[in-house]
Amino acid sequence: MTMTCLKVFTLLLVSRLAYSDAPQIGAFSFPKELDAGMRASVQCAIIRGNPPFKFSWFKDEHKLTDARGVSIRKFDEFTSNLVIARVEADSNGNYTCQVSNSAGFDQKSAVLLIKGIQFLLRNRLKTKSAVFLSICKVKIANVKNSQQEK
Ligand SMILES: *[C@@H]1O[C@H](CO)[C@@H](O)[C@H](O)[C@H]1NC(C)=O
Numbered sequence: 787m788t789m790t791c792l793k794v795f796t797l798l799l800v801s802r803l804a805y806s807d808a809p810q811i812g813a814f815s816f817p818k819e820l821d822a823g824m825r826a827s828v829q830c831a832i833i834r835g836n837p838p839f840k841f842s843w844f845k846d847e848h849k850l851t852d853a854r855g856v857s858i859r860k861f862d863e864f865t866s867n868l869v870i871a872r873v874e875a876d877s878n879g880n881y882t883c884q885v886s887n888s889a890g891f892d893q894k895s896a897v898l899l900i901k902g903i904q905f906l907l908r909n910r911l912k913t914k915s916a917v918f919l920s921i922c923k924v925k926i927a928n929v930k931n932s933q934q935e936k
Pocket of ligand 1: 847880881882895896897
C-alpha cells in the first residue's frame, strides 16, 4: 500500500516537472572584485521552461533600458546579457532579471556593490565602533573615579 502511494506520488511529481513550462532562471551574481571603472557583466539564463520568453531587467525596481553605459543583449532564446561598461558608485544596486512566458514568470536578483564603497562602509563602521569604545572608556573611568571618592 505504502509502496503504491510512493510510486503514484513519484509519477505525479515527475509528470508535474516534465509538463510545467513556466520559466526558471538560474542564479547569477556580480564578481566580488569589481571596482570603479571596471566592466560588469551578468547573464540571465533560463534553465527550465518553454519559449517564447519576455526578458526585463530592473535596477532597484526601475526598469533598465539600453542607455547610459548599460547594454542589454539577447544572446539566444534562453539567455539575456546585461553589461555595465564602467561601474561607478551609482551603479551599485539590486539588479533583477524578470522572465515571463504564457505559463508564468520567474525573477532572480543580484546585488552590485563595488569594492571602493565596501571599503568606505567598513571604515565608517570602524569609526563608529571606535567612537562607541571611547565613550565606554570615559564612562568606565568616571565610574572608577566615583568609586574611589567613596
Ligand atoms: C532585490 O530585489 C528583489 C526583487 O524586487 C527582492 O526580492 C530582493 O529581496 C532584493 N534583494 C536585496 C538584497 O535587496
